Structures are given as C-alpha cells and as structure tokens.
Amino acid sequence: MKGKEKIVVIGGGASGFFAAINIARLNPQTNVVILEKTSKLLSKVKVSGGGRCNVTHACFDPKELSWHYPRGEKELLGPLHHFGVGDIIEWFEERGVELKVEEDGRMFPSSNSSQTIIDCFLEEAKKLAISIKMSTEVLKITKTNNFQLQCKDGVIEADKIVVGVGGNSKEKHYEFLNELGLNIIAPIPSLFTFNLPKHPSNQLMGLSINATVKLKATDFEEYGPVLFTHWGMSGPVILKLSAKAAKYLFAKSYQFEFAVCWMDNAESFIEEQRKRYGNKLVWKTSLSEIPKRLWTYFIDRASIASDKNWADLNKEEVERLEQVLSNDLYTANGKTTFKEEFVTCGGLELGEVNMKTMESKKVEGLYFCGEVLDVDAVTGGFNFQAAWTTSYRAALAISGK
Numbered sequence: 001m002k003g004k005e006k007i008v009v010i011g012g013g014a015s016g017f018f019a020a021i022n023i024a025r026l027n028p029q030t031n032v033v034i035l036e037k038t039s040k041l042l043s044k045v046k047v048s049g050g051g052r053c054n055v056t057h058a059c060f061d062p063k064e065l066s067w068h069y070p071r072g073e074k075e076l077l078g079p080l081h082h083f084g085v086g087d088i089i090e091w092f093e094e095r096g097v098e099l100k101v102e103e104d105g106r107m108f109p110s111s112n113s114s115q116t117i118i119d120c121f122l123e124e125a126k127k128l129a130i131s132i133k134m135s136t137e138v139l140k141i142t143k144t145n146n147f148q149l150q151c152k153d154g155v156i157e158a159d160k161i162v163v164g165v166g167g168n169s170k171e172k173h174y175e176f177l178n179e180l181g182l183n184i185i186a187p188i189p190s191l192f193t194f195n196l197p198k199h200p201s202n203q204l205m206g207l208s209i210n211a212t213v214k215l216k217a218t219d220f221e222e223y224g225p226v227l228f229t230h231w232g233m234s235g236p237v238i239l240k241l242s243a244k245a246a247k248y249l250f251a252k253s254y255q256f257e258f259a260v261c262w263m264d265n266a267e268s269f270i271e272e273q274r275k276r277y278g279n280k281l282v283w284k285t286s287l288s289e290i291p292k293r294l295w296t297y298f299i300d301r302a303s304i305a306s307d308k309n310w311a312d313l314n315k316e317e318v319e320r321l322e323q324v325l326s327n328d329l330y331t332a333n334g335k336t337t338f339k340e341e342f343v344t345c346g347g348l349e350l351g352e353v354n355m356k357t358m359e360s361k362k363v364e365g366l367y368f369c370g371e372v373l374d375v376d377a378v379t380g381g382f383n384f385q386a387a388w389t390t391s392y393r394a395a396l397a398i399s400g401k
Ligand SMILES: Cc1cc2nc3c(=O)[nH]c(=O)nc-3n(C[C@H](O)[C@H](O)[C@H](O)COP(=O)(O)OP(=O)(O)OC[C@H]3O[C@@H](n4cnc5c(N)ncnc54)[C@H](O)[C@@H]3O)c2cc1C
Pocket: 010, 011, 012, 013, 014, 015, 016, 035, 036, 037, 038, 040, 041, 042, 043, 044, 045, 047, 048, 049, 050, 053, 054, 055, 056, 136, 137, 138, 139, 164, 165, 166, 167, 339, 340, 341, 342, 343, 369, 370, 371, 372, 380, 381, 382, 383, 384, 385, 387
C-alpha cells in the first residue's frame, strides 16, 4: 500500500507557512514538512509593518487590488478573484485573529502585534502535525520518479515541492531553480526612497505635502504625499514610483531627474497673490495650503529677494516662481531602503507557472508561492496578500480541490 504523500515546503516564511497549513488542512492524508534555512521562522512577518504586520489591504475589488502590483498585475487577477482580501480576513477570523482597518486601508491584527500572526501559524502547524526542520537550506533539487532535495546534512525525498523561499537581490538565491532549467528574471530592489545628498530640501525633514512627482523623460507619474527626509524624498508617492519604475531606475544606476508639481494652478495662483497682496512681501505671505517653511524654501529656490513684494516681481521672477511651484526639478543621486522594508522585483518568470495551480509548467509537482515569483507590490499589505493568495492556490491544487 502506498504511504502518505510527502509534500516538502521550502521556506519557513509567510508563504511557506500558509501553503503548508492549508495543504495539511485540506488534505490530512499528506505528510507536510517545512524546510527553513535559518534558525528563525517567519522572521519577516515578525518585523513587518513596524512590528505590527500589515497583513492585507481593505481593497475588496480584485481588479482594483491588482493595480498595486507593478509585477503581477495581470497574472494575479484570477488568483485574487479566487482567494482575495475577504478570504484572508475570514481565514484569520476563523482562527480567532481579528484584523482592523486603518484610515488608509492598511489592515493589521487588532492586537497591533505581528506576534499574533506568528502564534496563529505556529499553533495551526502544531495542530496539523506539520514537521519543521530549521537550519536546513535546500541547495539543489533533482527529479527522478519523485524529488530529491539536497541539503547540507543529506538528501530529503518528496512527492511534491512548494517553493516559498521569498525574494532576494542576490542571483545565488535562485541558483537551485536555475539548475532545474527555470527562467529567473534578474532580481533588483523595489520600494526605496530617492537620495538628494546635501540638498537644501534636506532641511525640510519631516514635512509632508501632496504633490505630483514625475520621472523626467518617462510616463512614470504619481500624486499623493511627498515626505522630505534628511537624505532626500520619501513618502507614498516616492515609494510607489520606486516600485513602478524599479527596472528603469536600476538601469539608470539610480541617477535620474524628477520633477515635482507642488501646485497645479501656479500661474493663476501667482496672479491672484499679486492682485490681492500687491504691497506685501512675497516671503511673508501666509498660505493655508503651504507650510511656512516650505514657502520660504520655494522663495529661496526661485531666488526671490526677501525685500520683494508681490507687485514688484519682474517677469523673470514670476516665471522662476511658477517653475518652482509647478515643475520643480531634482536630480536624484542614489536610493535608500525604506525603513528596511523592501521587496524584490524579479524572480521566477510568471509565464513559467500555471497561475491556476501555481505549478511549474516545466517541472511537474513543483509549485511556487510568495515573493520568489516575479510579483511585487507597493507598500500597504499587498505583498503579504500576494503570498496568501498564491500559497492558497498552490495548496488547493496539491490537495486536489
Ligand atoms: C522589514 C520588512 C517589512 C515588511 N513589511 C510588510 C508588511 O507590513 N506588509 C506586506 O504586505 N509586506 C511587507 N513586507 C514584504 C513581505 O515581508 C514579503 O513580501 C513576504 O515576507 C514574502 O513572503 P515569502 O514567504 O515569499 O518570503 P519570506 O518571508 O522572505 O520567507 C522566505 C523564507 O525562505 C527561507 N529560505 C530562503 N532560501 C531557502 C532555501 N534555499 N532553503 C530553505 N529555506 C530558504 C528564508 O530564510 C525565509 O525564511 C516587508 C518586508 C520587509 C523586509
């Protein structure tokens, strides 16, 4: 009589655990093993979302949700319809983990602690008798009738494999997949801030304002909060651009120009100020929509003297001010990781995977989930959602459901 089917999950992170738990739950006739190369489990979950774990995002329309994935938008649409935000909320709820929504749509455990998610996964894994081997790095996979996973301490056999090893900017990370003849899109960083070393704007550190940022000579453009930092610019708009233009910015070695439009209607705004406050000093103008520090910075940037009033501005000064307000040019010199929160653009080419089952089209019985795939998103809980969605799909397929 044939024994229990053995499923080996490579990677003890978010996607690996979610896949393992659901395989064991959906098909108790399987023997599920997680192999984790380090001595820690779920280490990214632990530090995620500043220690609170931004589990998902309250965006319930799969189409709208998919827009947040610069890599994977089209391919994830089907899987997100199948196991989306509502499903993960319910999955956690069924296990006593309540999630809450913040104003910007990000969802966290109500406990405000990533440990709640870790405890839930560890408890489920224990209940389902999933065996976990730590400090076990998979170095090579071969396949005869079944799979052989070569680790430092020997060979582990498996009937099916789920690869949930996450992303990494080092190509070596993907070597064992390359050796299987799988196509890996060269990994590069995503989610970073723009460096403006020793730029006068560094003094505005901590200030945040809505603006449109456009990468020069490209179509990459975003509107929303821009945050000044002591090294350059950050905030949701910059992070979104860094994700959407990750490949372009990498090709430019992170030396590039961008323009900020702080105000759409700069021309009419200046006209209005000149009419209303003709004899008032320009730098002393008090504006509800622009903080004082920022206004002073704009005036300096437009080289307008402190003794100039609105009526006395000459044509060149008006043009310079208009330029600063509507098309303020910057040259970025490098990037900085956002709060150590980064994801990898690149990984297993999505064309190599059947997105209905997450099974490799080239190697039967080999499944993929999480960030090892060429899928990544902007910040906000979307990266974990991709991990839950792809893992669940793989689990269903493996369980024959
Ligand atoms: C600091 C930080 C904060 C983040 N916060 C958020 C957030 O709040 N919300 C969000 O949506 N996303 C967040 N992200 C992104 C999110 O953490 C990842 O997208 C997610 O963890 C991917 O899950 P994964 O299981 O695919 O990979 P991982 O979580 O990276 O897990 C992969 C596991 O596989 C192991 N492994 C690797 N190679 C091997 C091998 N050869 N053999 C055995 N084991 C191996 C690794 O050691 C690791 O434990 C954050 C990322 C970082 C770095």
